[in-house]
Amino acid sequence: MTELFINDEEVTVPAGTSILEACRKNGVDVPYFCYHPELSVAANCRMCLVEIEGMPKPLASCCTPVAEGMKVITHSEGLEKDRAMIMEYLLINHPLDCPVCDQGGACKLQDYAVEHGMGHGRYIDEKRVPSDKDLGPFVNTCMTRCIHCTRCVRFADEIAGTGDMGVLNRGDHMLIEGIVEDALESELSGNLSDICPVGALLDKPSHDVSRPWEMKKHKSTCTQCPQGCDIEIESRNDEVMRIRPAKGGVEPWICDRGRYVYDAFRSDNRLLTPRVRQGETLTDASWDDAIAKAVSLLKGKRVGIVFSPDWSVEGLTAIRLLRDTAFADAKVAFELHRRDMRPFAFEEGLSMSTKAIEGADQVVVLGSDIRQRLPILMQRLRKRANAGKPITRIGAMHYRTNADIAVDALIRPRDWHAVIASAMVQLTELGKLAAGMDAWLAKVDARHEAGKLLADALIADSCAMLVGEEIRCHEDAAALIHGLDLLMRAAGHTEVGKDGRNLLPEGMNAQLLSDVFGDVRTSAGTLFDAASQGELDTLLLVGSDPVGDGLFSRQAKAALEKVDLVQVGAISGDMGQYAAVQLPASAYSEVEGTFINMEGRVRVAENPLRSLGEERPMWKVMMRLAQALVHEVPAVNLDEIRKEIIERAPLCAALADVWAGESAKSVFIPSARNKGATLPNMASLNVAKALDVVSRYSMYREGAWARASALLSEAGRIHALDDLIVHPETLKELGLEQGELTVLSNTGAETFEVGTREDVSPGVLFVAKRGVAGDLSGETSVDLQGGQS
Amino acid sequence: MSASEMPKFSEERLAEIDALVKRYPSAKSALMPVLYMAQQDFGYLSMDTQQMVADVLQLRLMEVREVVTFYTMFKEQPHGKYLLEVCTNASCMLNGADELYAHMKEYLGIGPGEITEDGLFSIAEVECAGACAGAPVVQVNNIYHEKATAESMEALITKVRAGEAI
Amino acid sequence: MISSDPKKVQRICFDNIEVENMHKLEVAKKHGAYAFLPTVLNEFDTDRIIDEVKTSGLRGRGGAGFPTGLKWSFVPRNTGKPTYLLCNADEGEPGTFKDRDIMRFNPHLLIEGMIMAGFALGVKDAYIYVRGEFLHEYNVMCEAINEAYAANLLGENILGTGFSMNLLMHRGAGAYVCGEETALIESLEGKSGRPRFKPPFPAVEGFYACPTVVNNVETISTIPAILEHGGAWHAAIGKPNNTGCKIFSVSGHVNKPGNYEVPMGTSLRTLVEDFCGGLQHGTVPKVIIPGGSSTPWLLGEHYDVPLTYDDIMKAGSFLGSGAIIILDETADVVAVTRRLAHFYAHESCGQCTPCREGTGWVERILNRVDAGEGTQADIKVLKDASAHMAGRTICALAEGAAASVLSMLKHFPEEVEAKLAEKSS
Numbered sequence A: 001m002t003e004l005f006i007n008d009e010e011v012t013v014p015a016g017t018s019i020l021e022a023c024r025k026n027g028v029d030v031p032y033f034c035y036h037p038e039l040s041v042a043a044n045c046r047m048c049l050v051e052i053e054g055m056p057k058p059l060a061s062c063c064t065p066v067a068e069g070m071k072v073i074t075h076s077e078g079l080e081k082d083r084a085m086i087m088e089y090l091l092i093n094h095p096l097d098c099p100v101c102d103q104g105g106a107c108k109l110q111d112y113a114v115e116h117g118m119g120h121g122r123y124i125d126e127k128r129v130p131s132d133k134d135l136g137p138f139v140n141t142c143m144t145r146c147i148h149c150t151r152c153v154r155f156a157d158e159i160a161g162t163g164d165m166g167v168l169n170r171g172d173h174m175l176i177e178g179i180v181e182d183a184l185e186s187e188l189s190g191n192l193s194d195i196c197p198v199g200a201l202l203d204k205p206s207h208d209v210s211r212p213w214e215m216k217k218h219k220s221t222c223t224q225c226p227q228g229c230d231i232e233i234e235s236r237n238d239e240v241m242r243i244r245p246a247k248g249g250v251e252p253w254i255c256d257r258g259r260y261v262y263d264a265f266r267s268d269n270r271l272l273t274p275r276v277r278q279g280e281t282l283t284d285a286s287w288d289d290a291i292a293k294a295v296s297l298l299k300g301k302r303v304g305i306v307f308s309p310d311w312s313v314e315g316l317t318a319i320r321l322l323r324d325t326a327f328a329d330a331k332v333a334f335e336l337h338r339r340d341m342r343p344f345a346f347e348e349g350l351s352m353s354t355k356a357i358e359g360a361d362q363v364v365v366l367g368s369d370i371r372q373r374l375p376i377l378m379q380r381l382r383k384r385a386n387a388g389k390p391i392t393r394i395g396a397m398h399y400r401t402n403a404d405i406a407v408d409a410l411i412r413p414r415d416w417h418a419v420i421a422s423a424m425v426q427l428t429e430l431g432k433l434a435a436g437m438d439a440w441l442a443k444v445d446a447r448h449e450a451g452k453l454l455a456d457a458l459i460a461d462s463c464a465m466l467v468g469e470e471i472r473c474h475e476d477a478a479a480l481i482h483g484l485d486l487l488m489r490a491a492g493h494t495e496v497g498k499d500g501r502n503l504l505p506e507g508m509n510a511q512l513l514s515d516v517f518g519d520v521r522t523s524a525g526t527l528f529d530a531a532s533q534g535e536l537d538t539l540l541l542v543g544s545d546p547v548g549d550g551l552f553s554r555q556a557k558a559a560l561e562k563v564d565l566v567q568v569g570a571i572s573g574d575m576g577q578y579a580a581v582q583l584p585a586s587a588y589s590e591v592e593g594t595f596i597n598m599e600g601r602v603r604v605a606e607n608p609l610r611s612l613g614e615e616r617p618m619w620k621v622m623m624r625l626a627q628a629l630v631h632e633v634p635a636v637n638l639d640e641i642r643k644e645i646i647e648r649a650p651l652c653a654a655l656a657d658v659w660a661g662e663s664a665k666s667v668f669i670p671s672a673r674n675k676g677a678t679l680p681n682m683a684s685l686n687v688a689k690a691l692d693v694v695s696r697y698s699m700y701r702e703g704a705w706a707r708a709s710a711l712l713s714e715a716g717r718i719h720a721l722d723d724l725i726v727h728p729e730t731l732k733e734l735g736l737e738q739g740e741l742t743v744l745s746n747t748g749a750e751t752f753e754v755g756t757r758e759d760v761s762p763g764v765l766f767v768a769k770r771g772v773a774g775d776l777s778g779e780t781s782v783d784l785q786g787g788q789s
Numbered sequence B: 001m002s003a004s005e006m007p008k009f010s011e012e013r014l015a016e017i018d019a020l021v022k023r024y025p026s027a028k029s030a031l032m033p034v035l036y037m038a039q040q041d042f043g044y045l046s047m048d049t050q051q052m053v054a055d056v057l058q059l060r061l062m063e064v065r066e067v068v069t070f071y072t073m074f075k076e077q078p079h080g081k082y083l084l085e086v087c088t089n090a091s092c093m094l095n096g097a098d099e100l101y102a103h104m105k106e107y108l109g110i111g112p113g114e115i116t117e118d119g120l121f122s123i124a125e126v127e128c129a130g131a132c133a134g135a136p137v138v139q140v141n142n143i144y145h146e147k148a149t150a151e152s153m154e155a156l157i158t159k160v161r162a163g164e165a166i
Numbered sequence C: 001m002i003s004s005d006p007k008k009v010q011r012i013c014f015d016n017i018e019v020e021n022m023h024k025l026e027v028a029k030k031h032g033a034y035a036f037l038p039t040v041l042n043e044f045d046t047d048r049i050i051d052e053v054k055t056s057g058l059r060g061r062g063g064a065g066f067p068t069g070l071k072w073s074f075v076p077r078n079t080g081k082p083t084y085l086l087c088n089a090d091e092g093e094p095g096t097f098k099d100r101d102i103m104r105f106n107p108h109l110l111i112e113g114m115i116m117a118g119f120a121l122g123v124k125d126a127y128i129y130v131r132g133e134f135l136h137e138y139n140v141m142c143e144a145i146n147e148a149y150a151a152n153l154l155g156e157n158i159l160g161t162g163f164s165m166n167l168l169m170h171r172g173a174g175a176y177v178c179g180e181e182t183a184l185i186e187s188l189e190g191k192s193g194r195p196r197f198k199p200p201f202p203a204v205e206g207f208y209a210c211p212t213v214v215n216n217v218e219t220i221s222t223i224p225a226i227l228e229h230g231g232a233w234h235a236a237i238g239k240p241n242n243t244g245c246k247i248f249s250v251s252g253h254v255n256k257p258g259n260y261e262v263p264m265g266t267s268l269r270t271l272v273e274d275f276c277g278g279l280q281h282g283t284v285p286k287v288i289i290p291g292g293s294s295t296p297w298l299l300g301e302h303y304d305v306p307l308t309y310d311d312i313m314k315a316g317s318f319l320g321s322g323a324i325i326i327l328d329e330t331a332d333v334v335a336v337t338r339r340l341a342h343f344y345a346h347e348s349c350g351q352c353t354p355c356r357e358g359t360g361w362v363e364r365i366l367n368r369v370d371a372g373e374g375t376q377a378d379i380k381v382l383k384d385a386s387a388h389m390a391g392r393t394i395c396a397l398a399e400g401a402a403a404s405v406l407s408m409l410k411h412f413p414e415e416v417e418a419k420l421a422e423k424s425s
Ligand SMILES: Cc1cc2nc3c(=O)[nH]c(=O)nc-3n(C[C@H](O)[C@H](O)[C@H](O)COP(=O)(O)O)c2cc1C
Pocket: C059, C060, C061, C062, C063, C064, C065, C066, C068, C088, C089, C090, C091, C092, C093, C176, C177, C178, C179, C180, C181, C182, C214, C215, C216, C217, C219, C220, C395, C396, C397
């Protein structure tokens, strides 16, 4: 620790802290432009000058470390003169167009000009006029306003990892440039407008739409992925105008998916009134009529329930309450990606915080396209990679990450057993053992060299294992995950009875779902099959779109053709065409609800937006249905629902503390731990065919919300994934050429254009889930043949 | 531009670059020397050439762009076969560089950034060449001509035009 | 050609500068090159070398005049990271042209200095960063380095002593600011040459974040003599705290501009009158720019100043790189300032607000003033815009840019006024 004096006040800060940070920590205001707490220090704006006793000239406080006994002065006549002069330098080439600038009212330049400027400029020569850039659908530029602080360039390098922004030329010809074709190669591009301290980089979608001072702010939780970022929703007249990372949130950034989904909130796709089908069309109806219609389709019927996990925990629990009161036999599915339903399935959620993952000596990523699925976690990993900390990755594709992956191995899904087995052998040789490993190993003959890489990563002092969708969706997932648990134990990263791995969940609230629905859940695929085989009469879909998302779209389509659909949700989307009745539920921006993210962090929304239409919170919709169906209301208010939650979800007991007013910061919901040890069941694997199928997720296209957003759809078009790809070697081995090829699957033969890429594992067919061959996602293996079948 | 028209280093160059890269702690350090090679081989650094350099060194195009635009000796535009660079900084100025530069522009009939019709000459005003004892200094394709005069420069230009070696 | 030496004075770097073909290893060896190298490699160690250099009083010849031995002693040892030695041959300061002569006429002196300095610092890879315009010098150096490799003076196990070091020439590409040591490091890393703020200092975290020493060509070229003759020998030359000899690049309004190496403390008048053949016009200079264009101006009254760091500082300027530009009575100081302002605006790397905007602004105002279109208000802005650049930026370029403007305003207000008056008349 270092003691120093700031304006004669004695303060103590950790050694190596910059003077500016010492000032900020101690509430002393020092003006700055280029400094940003999340970015490297550039020290180029020179606004943060302070005086230090004994120094002849003022020094930039952002890049000067504190020293013992140092005497810092942050305000003096001399400094005010310097700051006024810096403002004057900055403004000589600035257009001074505040009245027409979106940043007006939230602009550092404007604020400081008022506070430190001289009031009039003395510059009379011509101003520099750099041209604007096309940075894609999300970022608007007005480069005449740029003050060259390079925050955006550092953001692109250090956070987005794209390095596609840069500084051209020098002197006062210096230019900030982006190299872009259609759009910035970044899923974090929306943050650029936030970090630009002036009006040079602006949010394009909200450009000219609204002014900062017209906006009302609502703290909320983004449910677009299990990261559950803290967001601030800005609204005007109860309409969502934009979404930004919440100040003081866990992460300073949010991804473009979470940010630009906002236009879905007020799109035509929103379900704002109840609707009932009349022939070809759905027409607006009163709640009473719609409920009556729903009851006619549900009462006394064989019902299957499919819901999405991103409702608040209160809404989700209400679904269970409805089921128990009205359809006691109904099976429930809430996950559209799982093939293996053995008990592992409920033990989702991370066992480490993302901060701990960032800090681990080793991170090993198994079968996950983290950048698409969890862009903010990826950003953390990128930060560690930038700091020279290794990331090991094993999976079916070298998914693009914009980060240095130290060790990267390609394998097929069918190789996972052999990879884990090899790692077990390696650890055994090093004397690292875990009870149960022998039995596991005995069931697997094959070995795979990538196991060595896994073992190498595991023997680090600390190792964070991230288990992704390639394993979670595996037919033998339970056994694989059990094997990984054994490895973590053998390597000493966790104890018996626990597991150290972090299973990346599909959506929010995973911890609660395993507790509340463990006993009644089934695979969505099984449920749809039952429906199409006439075993069900009606499907109750709650915010889920199983045709657009997940692995079972073919089965879902077949089922929906066959049975009646009662749809509850905030987005009508593609399910609208099947629905007999639609009941509108409040969006996540509109509820006073609780959310749990993948780490177990809890958030309770406090000042939600008002409903735009007739939509009601999910729990109310569920209770209303229960009342209409069986004249019984299991819970009449949020408190009663919450009581039910604590009863039904013992692992989530800590929620009670949050509801009782304890700071959410101190509460973590643990994930359930491995319940059933499962040995490999190789016999069940459907590997009769030559190629394993892996389906790819697109952050811009997955989920009903994203598809309802025009902005994200446009980004999805720009960042479209290849429809079908294989490794060139694979084609060579099969004696085939790139082009029109026939895919033979369990459901028949279809011809597609198949491309090649070097960065996918040989022996794998990659299918873009939302591409032309998306239905193939449901297959685990296929054969490939030449031309037309 | 079709693939065949894209600039491409010769095999010898690539081997040279391979060897050079090894002499630095990181390949990025070889960027400036490789840009010089590209400039020598292709005359100037077009966007395609910059992309090629980026590919060869496995850098991002932006990393190359930043460097190309920062340094005055990297040229993004073609120039005459002979680039006449007149230093007009203090010591040369005190010894008549401004007049020399004005004279040469007029003599060649071009301004900075232009090329004479025969494609032979371009002219530029440059900063201190580090040869102030020889003021005024004119560099011709980086060969120094010290104590340059209107006559000596005219003679040089005449020689070039006559196809003689200078 | 090197300017001839009218009086036999003591010289160090230029000792053999007139020897024909001195750039060839064979010739250089005949004149003593590398003769003492085996002794250094076999018998000296880091501490002894650093001690000798400290004793010698040698101060860096690149501009800042920082004691070389002290700089070397800051390099942390046993960090597990390589230590790099970078020779600064960027020589971009207007008026400076001394390193060029060392490189083109006596490259082996620099190479020998690099080997000795590299040995002292435990360096495996050393680089000489030469300005891009010096193509000829680059080629001469490359050839000399090749010869040195062939003679096992560089590379693996030098002269069987077990010490190995590589040396590579690296060309800049037209950016004055790359002479600033941290910009040089950035440039050598393949980036734009934008200076880094300090700390961390290069000695601790420089080239690729490893311990790094940056020294000027002349500094390095002085090392062989210091080690051969001893630090005390060097300390006895010149004046206390300003020891040894220094090459002065004299240009401008003198009859025989050129590089002259003289013992420190020689008076400016002696240098100009005895070595440079006197002024072109008049008997006393109007302006003396004593250490390169970035240093504040001295006037005729300082004509007798002894050429030492301390004396010139006392007179109000800096010895800098020893580049002396003499303006005689015919000089138009506003035009010269305008030209220098153009230089700094052109060479500013652009990162610091005051320098990026200030240098351009000052240039535009001076263009107007010099064209007779200036106003009184311009003069006030000139002063403010220059004064608030100096010392408030990452590197010293901005301070250098301000030096001439502030000097002009201070010493020649009437001439500036006269330019303003031109318009009204
Ligand atoms: C703008 C600027 C330009 C500089 N140019 C040079 C140069 O061309 N050559 C040089 O040796 N030092 C130059 N320096 C000084 C270097 O930063 C550094 O102090 C020097 O190379 C250290 O070597 P020395 O200790 O041997 O003098 C420059 C400094 C600044 C601020």
